[in-house]
Amino acid sequence: MQRRYPPSHRWRQAQSIDELAGMASKRLPAFAWEYLNAGAEDERTLNDNRSAFQRWQWRPRTLVDLSEIDSSATLLGRQSAMPLAIAPTGYNGMLWRDADIALARAAQQHDIPFTLSTVSCNSLEEIAAAVPTGRLWFQLYPLRDKQATRDLIARARAANAEALVVTTDAVVLGRREWDSRSYLNPRRLNLRHTLDALCHPHWAAQALWPNGLPTLGNLLKYLPTGEHSAASAATYISQQMATDLTWEALDEIRQQWSGKLIVKGILNTEDALHCQRLGADAIVVTNHGGRQLDDSPASLDCLPAIVDAVGQQLEILLDSGIRRGSDIAKALALGANGVLSGRATLYGLAVGGEAGASHALTLLQQQLHNTLALLGRPRLSQLDRDCLAPPLHLSSHTSGYLTASAVDGRPAIVQSTSPTNDDTFLNLLCDGFGDSVLLGEAIPASCFSDWTGHAACRPLALVSPATTEEVAKLLRLCNDHHRPVVPQGGMTGLAGAAVPSADSIAVSLCRLTGVESVDRDAATMTVRAGTTLQTIQEAATQAGFRYPVDFGARGTCQIGGNIATNAGGHGVIRHGMTRDQVLGLEVVLADGRTIDLMNGMLKNNTGYDLKHCFIGSEGTLGIVTRAVLRLAPPQGESHTLLCGLPSYPAAVALLHRLRSAGLALEAFEVMWQDFYTMSCGWRDGQLPLPTSYPLYLLCEAEGDASHLEAALEAALETGEVEDAVLASSTTQARGLWAIREATGEFPVKLAPINFDISLPIPAIGDFVETAGKMLQQRWPGVRIVNFGHIGDSNLHLTVDGRSLTEDTPATRHAIESAVYQWVGKYRGSISAEHGIGLLKRDFLHHSVRPEALNVMHTLKQALDPHGILNPGKVLN
Ligand SMILES: Cc1cc2nc3c(=O)[nH]c(=O)nc-3n(C[C@H](O)[C@H](O)[C@H](O)COP(=O)(O)OP(=O)(O)OC[C@H]3O[C@@H](n4cnc5c(N)ncnc54)[C@H](O)[C@@H]3O)c2cc1C
Ligand SMILES: Cc1cc2nc3c(=O)[nH]c(=O)nc-3n(C[C@H](O)[C@H](O)[C@H](O)COP(=O)(O)O)c2cc1C
Known part of the structure; x- marks a missing residue:
């Protein structure tokens, strides 16, 4: 038997958002439907936004007490009935008369925030008057006219908007070709679509009668007198989009708006971190519902990496493709604090105005409730990555979620989650390294942080190998068990680069010391990494030379640390940095391979000069164990x-x-x-x-x-x-x-x-x-x-x-x-x-x-595929 949805006027019986979408497509003329539904170009991102949710499967738990199921959440510090807000969508008046007021009222009924777009049909003032107690967020498209932008911000404040949502991904409009095909020129419907509009009298009577196409309410006061029509407003906005919107401009907006700031349009960790630094309160991980850049990744695919990068500091919202309550639950399980609903509520609006939008919200809430129950996680706080099985296209060893780098198009660095627990690993460590391992209270506080005292932390263990072979054996073990390793020299660094984490193994080079030899003919010295700078300077003087790098920490810092930080100090103007004194290196890689680059000749042009990758790499690419240094003549008068x-x-x-x-x-x-x-x-x-x-x-x-x-x-x-x-x-x-x-x-x-x-x-x-x-x-x-x-x-x-x-x-x-x-x-x-x-x-x-940052990530990935060496330092 063929299944059929009920007729489109019986939207109250709709059981799903897709069903409402089907009804909306019938009620609206094609041009309005395309405006609402189309994606950019080939609509691959639009479709992928939905597929991304299907790629994840649940791992339900059973025999859980389900007597109290709670889907309420906190959004921007305030309680909401569910972890959802209505997304900003422009020109809703094409779907329903006073559509923005209808959406704001539906949101209020459901006790969730409503976001008004800059290009809405109802103005901020109308919303504030019609729904005075609703939770209002205002979405800002910064305009070229800075005075008008400032005015919009002031009006949002006056309308009691709780948050300013700055949209960053639409200063240039995406090519929605199906939408554009309805028009002869950007402002005139073609004949076919004009006739089609006439064939939708219910829609026309409701949305157009008696005033025709609605205009953009928020922008009226900036339009020239007598030019307030929909077409004039559309021309104005197309000329006014601030294509010079940069981080500096966003910073200025942050200064003007003291309330909550949400940045909408984030798809990678770098931009998310930027938002954090700029003082944003939240971000929206979004590709604008697939309406902007086609072949952008699905928003959901970008979420885990962004959560890992800024989830502790920023509230993270997600949109694009939310059509079911279970989609909301999946986004939360992957670390989002909440989601925005774009088209889902618009489908409801298009068929039934306020009541239709409210029906869409009811469906989402019921489905979310149902998902929590069937999943065996009755509270939202129980949703985490454990609830989900890995997406089908990912290999199982990526611990079940995309890493930051894979999403950003860089090679994936697998998170260094340890497959062995701490006790088992520590037993292996003690078996392999005996007395050179210190645990717990025995670990001296001097290795908790460097000279800055920043983020002091006791590592899981401190190991002090005495030979290159021991360093190699230690790194092999840590690599096999994906255990983070933090190389430590004299701990005089000023950038927090040697600070350990609680699950890491600190590797001190303090036992790998000594000047091995001085070659007077070549004016070079071979040293072990743990030798202090002062010892090296003194040995050089004794041999009739000078080691010209010098600075205040000379008595404590080690040459390995100097090399790893490419230290400068006095005399750089004449002799250069540490890099300029190093002729050769011995380095142990993350997997325990030792590479011998112990060149002692001033001239040596044989292929890539690999030592330079390690100099200044702050212990993230390998552990330096030995070096050949150049010596300078003694200083004259x-x-x-x-x-x-x-x-x-x-x-x-x-x-x-x-x-x-x-x-x-x-x-x-x-x-x-x-x-x-x-x-x-x-x-x-x-x-x-x-x-x-x-x-x-x-x-x-x-x-x-x-x-x-x-x-x-x-x-x-x-x-x-x-x-x-x-x-x-x-x-x-x-x-x-x-x-x-x-x-x-x-x-x-x-x-x-x-x-x-x-x-x-x-x-x-x-x-x-x-x-x-x-x-x-x-x-x-x-x-x-x-x-x-x-x-x-x-x-x-x-x-x-x-x-x-x-x-x-x-x-x-x-x-x-x-x-x-x-x-x-x-x-x-x-x-x-x-x-x-x-x-x-x-x-x-x-x-x-x-581009350079990308190459750095590639290098890191090539030399340290498990990301065990000094994770989180230099690169994210
Ligand atoms: C008083 C004072 C003055 C200073 N003046 C200067 C100055 O003028 N110019 C200057 O450049 N710096 C200066 N510094 C900073 C600091 O002394 C240097 O950065 C120094 O090179 C760090 O050496 P360290 O052995 O103490 O390294 P640490 O602080 O222990 O470690 C620094 C980094 O090197 C890595 N590392 C250490 N050993 C190895 C190794 N064998 N293999 C791989 N990675 C390793 C660590 O993981 C970390 O990333 C000063 C510091 C102080 C306290
Ligand atoms: C018809 C329509 C108009 C939109 N207008 C705006 C807008 O004015 N400002 C904005 O920031 N986002 C706008 N968006 C994007 C939404 O805020 C949201 O990111 C997107 O709809 C989420 O995807 P979804 O529709 O799959 O839920 C619009 C989306 C649609 C569908």
Whole structure:
């Protein structure tokens, strides 16, 4: 027997959303139906949005107490009868007269939020008047006319909208070809569709009579007088869509709107993280119901990775393809906090107005209730990934859900979930490594965090292998059991890169120490990774050389750590970073393979120079066990000079002048006036120079003193230098350096927010000025001090947290965000020498382009397919 739905006017009997859709397709003329239902281009994404839900199957539990089934949820901090809100949909008036009011009322009946579109037919004010106690969210399409955008935001506030939903994925309209085929030109129906409209008198009488096509209520006040028709409004909006909507523009909107902010249009983790940094309260994971970019992934497929990335920090809503209560349950099981209903409620609206929309909501709620019961999870909080069997197209070892990378089009990095439990693994560890394993209380607190103290955490175990072979054996074991491994050197890092997680194995290199040999002919030294920088410097001096990398942590930091962070320090202007001192490396890969790259020759062009992948990789690609280092000749006569300068361009001119005077510059440190004045204020005794100069230069130069004096004289004559002091003794030189080294006192005397950034040398002066103004504008009265190793492009900008009205983590985060964004504008680097680690990970995209980021992920995947090495550092 053939099954048939009831006739379309008996929509109250409809049992499913699909049935309502069928009825709507009959009640509406084809052009209105296509507007409502069509997807972009070949509609592959539209269809995949539905298939994505079918790919997941339930794993129901039985014999569970079902006497109380609760499908209520919290959305944006308020209780809702179900985890659903009505999605913003424009031009609903084509389906039903006063459609937006009808939807808002249906939402109110069901105790859920309703989202009004910017391009709605009823205005914000009409909704506020008709449904004053309903939960209203307002969806904003930012307009080119900034004044109108600000006005819309103000009107949303006045209408008591609880949230602003900024849609980011439709500034350019998708090509809905089936919709477009109804028209002769964008505003005129073709003959066939005009006739078709006449054949739908019920619809015409209800939706069009007596005023014809409705206009866009929210936009009327921005249209020229006398041009308020639907066609004029449509022309206006098509010209007004803000194609320059960027993160900066969104940030401005965030500043204007103090209520809840939802960003709608997110499909990948990078953008989700961006929203988090920007201070959004929630995001909508959506492909706009398949109406924008065809072949975008189904929203549901993108959800798990986004939940993993920001689920703790942001509320996550999902839409696209929700047609059943079980779809809502699946989205929640994969980590969403709630969903939006687009077409599902519009089908109801199109057949029965407010009552029809309400019927659609009732169906969804009943189906959700029923799903919870049959699944054996009577409460929403019991929905998790365990409820679902893996989608059919995924292999079982991906722990049942798509990883971030697979969804973003990058190779999948399988999450490092351990197949063995902790006890079994620890037994294996102790069996294999005996006394070099420390567990529980025996693990020293010094390995819980690095110098920053950030996110201190006791690892599951600390292992200190003494040989390369032991490191290799340890990594093999951890890799086989997918156990996270965190390499640790001297723990002096300043980026949180060596911080362990509770389930990780910290690997300390402190027993793999010693200088193995010095090759005087080649001027090289072979060392083990755990050797401290100071030991290496001393051994080089003893052999008649110099190891030129130097900085304050020399007594504790290890060469393995220096290599892993590509450390800089003093003297980079002359000798380069650690990368420039490394000739060869021995590295153990994640799976325990050891690669011998122990080249000792200055010239060696044989294929890819693989060592560079590991230098600066912060323990995420391999563990360095040995290295061959270049040695420099011992230092000659050196001079220390402090100058007062009129401007930043003068400092750059002086840099050229000193270089071309045949001097070898060891340091070229520029202090801005605020820094100099502050530092001198912390010291007793006479000032070497008055505090009246805009800039100060501390320079260390090696070479003939007469060359330096001649260059200085010429600089004084041209006005590049206004005053200068040349140290005549080591004590005087130390006194001058003490002014610059005030940075060591920052943690005690300020509440510093430190920036270690690099910028093109000519732009540094301008950056200091414009970034300073930008910070002052947003945080009036904020105190900023700047100094930089200008010859190395490195600026250290410090914000004093004590000068802020509120020194909270959120303010600090906002300041970081603002400064790094500014750095991105100048094509600078957010990390000059301290690395990315945990602390700068979320800002990486300001300096690294998406294609490069993609290659980084590919490299990580190739060398560490299980993602065990220092997970979560540098890359997400
Ligand atoms: C007072 C002070 C001054 C500083 N001045 C400077 C400066 O001027 N310039 C500068 O660049 N830095 C500076 N630093 C930062 C820090 O000292 C360097 O980053 C240093 O290179 C870290 O070495 P570490 O052995 O302490 O490494 P850790 O902090 O232990 O680890 C840092 C990173 O390296 C990884 N790692 C450690 N050992 C290995 C290994 N064998 N194989 C693979 N990965 C490994 C860790 O997993 C982590 O990602 C300073 C720090 C302090 C405390
Ligand atoms: C007819 C129609 C109009 C829409 N108009 C808007 C809009 O004005 N603003 C917006 O952010 N999204 C708009 N959307 C997208 C929805 O908010 C939502 O993302 C989408 O409908 C979800 O998919 P679903 O229809 O499969 O539930 C529209 C969708 C439809 C179907």
